[in-house]
Amino acid sequence: MISRSRMRTCFCSASGQILQGYAAREFAKQGVKPGELAVISKEAVAPYERPALSKGYLFPQNAARLPGFHVCVGSGGERQLPEWYTEKGIELILSTEIVKADLSTKTLTSAAGATFTYEILLIATGSSVIKLTDFGTQGADSNNILYLREIDDADKLVAAIQAKKGGKAVVIGGGYIGLEISAALKINDFDVTMVFPEPWCMPRLFTADIAAFYEAYYTNKGVKILKGTLAVGFDANANGDVTAVKLKDGTVLEADIVVVGVGARPLTTLFKGQVAEEKGGIKTDAFFETSVPGVYAIGDVATFPLKMYNELRRVEHVDHSRKSAEQAVKAIKGKESGESVPEYDYLPYFYSRSFDLGWQFYGDNVGETILFGDSDPASSKPKFGSYWIKDGKVLGAFLEGGSPDENKAIAKVAKTQPPVASIEELKKEGLQFASKI
Ligand SMILES: Cc1cc2nc3c(=O)[nH]c(=O)nc-3n(C[C@H](O)[C@H](O)[C@H](O)COP(=O)(O)OP(=O)(O)OC[C@H]3O[C@@H](n4cnc5c(N)ncnc54)[C@H](O)[C@@H]3O)c2cc1C
Incomplete structure (x- = not known):
């Protein structure tokens, strides 16, 4: 059994390939001393952008391969190669599966029998596929x-x-x-x-x-x-x-x-009975701290207060995994320095790409819907969208084939939830409605 020296912060289990990379970046930004932070991952490679696996990774030509898509390239950031972690004094412990977590003694045990102690733990175990x-x-x-x-x-x-x-x-x-x-x-x-x-x-x-x-x-x-x-x-x-x-x-x-x-299931079993759970995930506050002080849960496993909708939700999308990681690190650092951190105020965002298509969705898909634009599948460049309207306000917006500015415009609609006087008018205006907001 290997006994590790006490680490200040430890990302449990891979802490989400994506999360660990984004959270590590935030720690590095805010200041981390060598030996203070460790990332433990079951996977054998440094954190990468998981969405690439079902897209560019499978292309017959010019396929995406590591090191091309290590985080944080997916959001336009620096590509963090393994050396990046070394340079920042962050220990990257790969090919290491945590099989036991004891939150009362602050100890993690790996499949190989190594033990790791921590002061602060970020759980980012993500999801496993349903077989x-x-x-x-x-x-x-x-x-x-x-x-x-x-x-x-x-x-x-x-x-x-x-x-x-x-x-x-x-x-x-x-x-x-x-x-x-x-x-x-x-x-x-x-x-x-x-x-x-x-x-x-x-x-x-x-x-x-x-x-x-x-x-x-x-x-x-x-x-x-x-x-x-x-x-x-x-x-x-x-x-x-x-x-x-x-x-x-x-x-x-x-x-x-x-x-x-x-489908996939959030991987929460290691922590069962030790932290409060809700809606299939680990319940957190607006800073991603769980019911156990000093233990944070981020990404797919977190059930957090979604401020806009005044409701606890779990979100399995990459944008949230990145942003929740950053929020948790800001909160940890804020606690240390005494600086206050605003509550997480997330606008749900999800995207997908296939063939020559690409869509984005923002907000909540509840209420009545309208379809606008050119949704003819035979068009050379189809561009169409939908709005979801509830209680006279637009709560959700979807767009296929949008430009970056158009996608920004529909995001703004979902964030500001503008009132709708006439559904018929909204249908006629389509994307123009968004560009006026
Ligand atoms: C193929 C694919 C394509 C996707 N495409 C999109 C997309 O286009 N758009 C979008 O919005 N979202 C997409 N997603 C969803 C998005 O990738 C996830 O929401 C995001 O990866 C969640 O991040 P996470 O850090 O919570 O968990 P994960 O990224 O799942 O990372 C969890 C990590 O923890 C490790 N781990 C788990 N348990 C242990 C343990 N006990 N010990 C050690 N390590 C452990 C896992 O091995 C893994 O490395 C996609 C997901 C997949 C699988």
């Missing part, structure tokens, strides 16, 4: 049934893409991961079928109108979409490689690769 083996789906442990969360998963997917070139791929799940991976597989010349049980793709955010555009666009690209059914089993050959996906409606789809994107 079909979790539900006991028949044949779900066959080879080439793949998932995507970490860089090792992405490497397995890239290897399968190369091994099964031009083959048949089935993507299970119609969320943004399913959509992005289907596009990537199509670009790699696979015969792609998407399967999901809901009536349309991305139902947690997309309206039927928005989804109709993406489904038609994907269909035009040659992606087949099967809705309203699910995978109930898999066939495999003598080597254990998947050969077919059996669907609930009786359909059998041949498959060389299956990629499953059916």
Whole structure:
């Protein structure tokens, strides 16, 4: 058992590939002495921008590879290579899984038996993918049934893409991961079928109108979409490689690769019974401090007060993971110096990119919706959007194909929540409504 000297601040477990990088940057900005800060990660590489894994990482040409997308390049910041951490006196402890956390003795234990003590802990364990083996789906442990969360998963997917070139791929799940991976597989010349049980793709955010555009666009690209059914089993050959996906409606789809994107669960098990939880995550205040003083939770695992909506929420998006990391570090440093830090006041923001498309969403997707702009999937440059209106105010805004200025304009709409006199007028004005705010 290795015993580490007492560290001032320790990011527990990878502290989120993204978070650890962004939080480390904030610590470095605010001043950190050598030996005061350690980042512990199960992954073997320095913090990177996870969204690249389902986008550029899977391209057949000029694919994104590390060190190209270490944080903080995703938000236009400096690319933090491993040397960056050394220069700043931050210890990067990689390939180290924490298997036990004792918040009463402030001790973490790794799978290899090393112990780490800390004064301040930032929990940023993120999420783990939900696997079909979790539900006991028949044949779900066959080879080439793949998932995507970490860089090792992405490497397995890239290897399968190369091994099964031009083959048949089935993507299970119609969320943004399913959509992005289907596009990537199509670009790699696979015969792609998407399967999901809901009536349309991305139902947690997309309206039927928005989804109709993406489904038609994907269909035009040659992606087949099967809705309203699910995978109930898999066939495999003598080597254990998947050969077919059996669907609930009786359909059998041949498959060389299956990629499953059916959601993720926040990784909170290490801390169960030791911190207050809410809505599936670790409950925090507006500074991301948990019910245990000196223990902070950020990113996907945090259930925090979303000030704008006066409600506790958990958000699984990269922008929040970056900003919550910065907020927690400011709060930790503020406590030290006695300087007050404003409460976290977050405007939910989420984006996705696939094929030549790219959308952004800001705010809350509640209430009545309107669609505006050119949502013809056959257009050479489709540009359309939606507003969500509740109690006479615009609370959410979505835009496909927007310029940086147009995206900024819809963000402002979601932030300021302007009143709407006439829904008909709003529909006619479309993007112009945003540019006037
Ligand atoms: C493929 C993919 C594409 C995405 N694309 C987008 C996008 O386009 N737009 C968007 O807004 N969001 C996107 N997201 C979501 C976004 O990446 C996450 O919300 C964000 O990464 C959450 O950051 P986090 O730091 O909380 O957790 P994670 O980034 O999940 O990091 C958690 C880290 O903790 C490590 N860890 C967990 N447990 C332990 C342990 N016990 N010991 C040691 N280490 C541990 C994990 O290995 C991991 O490195 C995407 C996610 C994925 C998987």
